[in-house]
Amino acid sequence: MLVNILLGAIVVSAHPSTRQNSQVAVVNLGSNTGSPKHLASGLLYGVPVEPDQIPDHFYEDMGFNYLRAGGTHLPNGNGGRGWITSLEDYQIRMDSAISNLNTCQKYGASFNLLTADIWGDDGGQAADSKYPGDGGDWSDYDAFLTKIISDIKSNGPTTGLTIDIWNEPDYGTVFWNRTQEQFLDMWGWGYARLRKELPDVPLLGPSTAYYPGLDNAWWTKFAAYVKSNNSIPDEWVWHMELGYGDMETTTEDLHAVLDAYDLPRKPLNINEYATPPEQTPVFTAWWIAQLERVNARGLRGVWVSAAQVFDLFGGLISKPNADNDKYDPEAGGYYPTGEYQVYKYYNRNMTGNRVATTSSSDRTVDAYATVDKGHAKIIFGSRSVSGTAFIEVNDLSCLGLPESGTLDIKIWAFPFPNGRFGEVNAPVDLGWGQQDYAGNSATFPVYPQDDVTAYAFEIGAK
Numbered sequence: 534m535l536v537n538i539l540l541g542a543i544v545v546s547a548h549p550s551t552r553q554n555s556q557v558a559v560v561n562l563g564s565n566t567g568s569p570k571h572l573a574s575g576l577l578y579g580v581p582v583e584p585d586q587i588p589d590h591f592y593e594d595m596g597f598n599y600l601r602a603g604g605t606h607l608p609n610g611n612g613g614r615g616w617i618t619s620l621e622d623y624q625i626r627m628d629s630a631i632s633n634l635n636t637c638q639k640y641g642a643s644f645n646l647l648t649a650d651i652w653g654d655d656g657g658q659a660a661d662s663k664y665p666g667d668g669g670d671w672s673d674y675d676a677f678l679t680k681i682i683s684d685i686k687s688n689g690p691t692t693g694l695t696i697d698i699w700n701e702p703d704y705g706t707v708f709w710n711r712t713q714e715q716f717l718d719m720w721g722w723g724y725a726r727l728r729k730e731l732p733d734v735p736l737l738g739p740s741t742a743y744y745p746g747l748d749n750a751w752w753t754k755f756a757a758y759v760k761s762n763n764s765i766p767d768e769w770v771w772h773m774e775l776g777y778g779d780m781e782t783t784t785e786d787l788h789a790v791l792d793a794y795d796l797p798r799k800p801l802n803i804n805e806y807a808t809p810p811e812q813t814p815v816f817t818a819w820w821i822a823q824l825e826r827v828n829a830r831g832l833r834g835v836w837v838s839a840a841q842v843f844d845l846f847g848g849l850i851s852k853p854n855a856d857n858d859k860y861d862p863e864a865g866g867y868y869p870t871g872e873y874q875v876y877k878y879y880n881r882n883m884t885g886n887r888v889a890t891t892s893s894s895d896r897t898v899d900a901y902a903t904v905d906k907g908h909a910k911i912i913f914g915s916r917s918v919s920g921t922a923f924i925e926v927n928d929l930s931c932l933g934l935p936e937s938g939t940l941d942i943k944i945w946a947f948p949f950p951n952g953r954f955g956e957v958n959a960p961v962d963l964g965w966g967q968q969d970y971a972g973n974s975a976t977f978p979v980y981p982q983d984d985v986t987a988y989a990f991e992i993g994a995k
């Protein structure tokens with residue numbers, strides 16, 4: 534045994550130019566991490582108010598399962614600013630949210646109602662706009678909640694509904710231009726009423742722009758408050774839109790806050806993820822691997838022009854004239870993009886059970902993998918890394934393969950021609966590759982053809 538271990542060490546160090554200088558994502562086929570629920574298949578906005586404008590198969594193929602919206606940027610300037618401008622404006626936004634809720638219910642998806650939108654807190658409202666609790670008076674916020682609760686109840690079942698109490702209250706003065714104390718009072722006030730009057734509806738938050746951590750004073754203050762006020766959110770939410778950071782680190786940092794304030798672990802929800810340069814096939818695959826590893830729901834951020842916010846699944850699908858001034862929010866002719874194909878493969882093809890994977894030590898390269906009846910499927914993602922990377926696959930005998938031999942690998946590419954306006958109807962079949970292996974483990978290279986294309990690798994008995 535001792536000899537074998539030493540030999541193994543020598544073998545690894547004998548190839549410094551390949552493995553040591555490169556990023557390696559590892560897949561452990563023997564380590565079942567549960568059923569795939571395609572946790573990353575959620576959207577921030579992107580669903581039209583008009584029911585059935587986007588054909589069913591676009592929702593179904595990507596495994597659409599979560600939407601967050603509240604009426605900001607409705608087409609044609611509808612909706613004014615919501616509650617802060619008039620009851621009519623409130624109603625237009627609320628009706629759009631109810632329509633989106635009903636669409637979600639049709640597909641068995643959850644709907645996260647963005648109450649800050651209904652209020653009119655868009656980040657571009659007048660500098661003197663009101664906020665809940667101004668001057669210590671909660672009657673206006675109470676009237677707002679009363680109206681929301683009554684509109685929700687009169688719509689019918691609340692299946693799939695979750696409520697986001699506010700959006701990015703920590704992001705400078707953009708979405709909350711008052712003190713954190715006033716925000717916390719609103720949280721406690723809103724939470725108590727919504728919990729009492731909509732007891733089956735999960736309440737989420739705090740949906741911060743900045744990541745949780747003991748070094749984030751906003752978050753630690755929030756943690757102390759919800760503990761003492763007994764208003765603990767049903768899902769812990771923050772956004773991953775700063776262009777850096779990863780799910781493993783931010784989840785550990787959240788747990789440090791929860792432990793320090795004696796707060797319970799709850800489901801994780803990243804109800805905005807991925808910046809514009811991160812919305813490519815290969816980066817999407819990286820996000821999928823990251824979110825799945827920590828079992829976090831993920832809703833893809835939206836960075837399209839204001840006129841397109843209620844269309845195009847936030848840029849995952851497109852249609853004629855989407856890239857020019859003849860764009861019509863109500864037109865049809867939808868087609869999928871290259872990025873959409875990643876979500877489709879993730880939902881439709883990555884069946885069976887998930888298996889454990891690890892990202893490269895610098896976390897720039899990652900993999901998500903499933904095993905179904907002796908077949909493994911692996912998607913390779915990265916933070917747009919262009920050099921050669923490697924995937925190490927362990928426990929090959931789980932697929933009924935011998936402990937050594939030559940591995941046949943089916944390869945698919947997910948290119949991104951013309952970005953979010955390019956039509957891509959299927960991944961590209963790159964045929965088969967072979968890799969010799971021993972010791973029940975194979976390591977094969979990935980040679981990215983550019984910094985946007987994702988790849989899938991399929992192995993197992995043919």
Ligand SMILES: *[C@@H]1O[C@H](CO)[C@@H](O)[C@H](O)[C@H]1NC(C)=O
Pocket residue numbers: 658659660661706707710
């Ligand atoms: C926040 O409020 C201050 C004081 O009323 C105002 O000058 C500023 O423009 C406001 N900022 C935003 C983003 O609304």
Ligand SMILES: *[C@@H]1O[C@H](CO)[C@@H](O)[C@H](O)[C@H]1NC(C)=O
Pocket residue numbers: 718719721722725761762763764
């Ligand atoms: C939480 O804070 C709100 C707002 O101050 C208050 O109305 C509510 O009673 C508090 N709840 C508890 C359990 O302290």
Ligand SMILES: *[C@@H]1O[C@H](CO)[C@@H](O)[C@H](O)[C@H]1NC(C)=O
Pocket residue numbers: 878881882945960
């Ligand atoms: C994914 O699965 C579907 C349904 O089984 C199949 O038709 C399609 O060819 C598969 N796609 C790939 C890229 O293997």
